[in-house]
């Protein structure tokens with residue numbers, strides 16, 4: 664089913680909406696260039712809350728799982744990507760002290776061997792050269808995000824191995840694996856300062872004050888993909904996730920033009936590579952394009 668000259672990108676995410684907040688402009692850019700982009704969404708986001716006051720209504724809560732599927736469908740169309748659910752159940756974000764146990768059967772509690780299986784099957788069917796996922800801390804400490812990291816690394820390693828999951832299709836080795844590194848201290852500082860310079864109040868002040876520089880990940884960035892032109896597409900996809908994203912909230916506090924001027928890239932760490940590629944890079948397909956077209 665796959666054309667050997669076709670570039671393919673697989674983005675693995677935990678919940679509907681994560682694809683629109685992490686790497687969305689990168690995906691829109693590659694779609695515009697003719698790359699096939701597939702989003703794998705691990706869970707249905709069933710245990711998410713309603714984070715937009717305008718949507719916090721009983722009729723929304725009643726059918727939240729279905730609404731999240733509909734929101735995902737709209738975001739998928741806006742980004743121009745393909746999308747599939749891996750079929751797991753959202754673990755929810757446990758809150759309290761002590762933390763309550765995770766709900767039985769949820770994604771985060773599954774053994775990684777079992778939880779990675781649908782992703783291995785998807786990789787073997789879609790045959791991406793490049794995969795994106797979260798770093799080992801999930802990028803954000805949600806148990807589903809950490810699990811998404813674990814299944815992505817596991818599937819990256821297993822999908823190309825004929826001895827593993829032999830029932831799940833022909834082996835396929837993905838060439839490069841990236842972690843999202845978008846929310847770094849230097850970027851947040853740069854946006855913060857640019858907002859202050861316009862005389863507006865910065866939504867990032869409190870965040871920055873609490874930010875321990877030891878937890879900054881910016882030194883890990885290997886790859887900055889210029890995609891500022893697609894920030895409006897990213898924002899439209901985010902807004903499609905109406906239950907999760909408050910259009911008056913922090914996501915939109917910094918004007919797009921400011922972001923395009925100050926930080927017009929989405930940033931990544933090249934975590935695994937089977938091709939030669941000099942870093943820093945500005946393209947997730949560096950080292951792959953020539954190989955694909957030379958065939």
Ligand SMILES: [Zn+2]
Nearest residue numbers: 677678681805
């Ligand atoms: Zn999430």
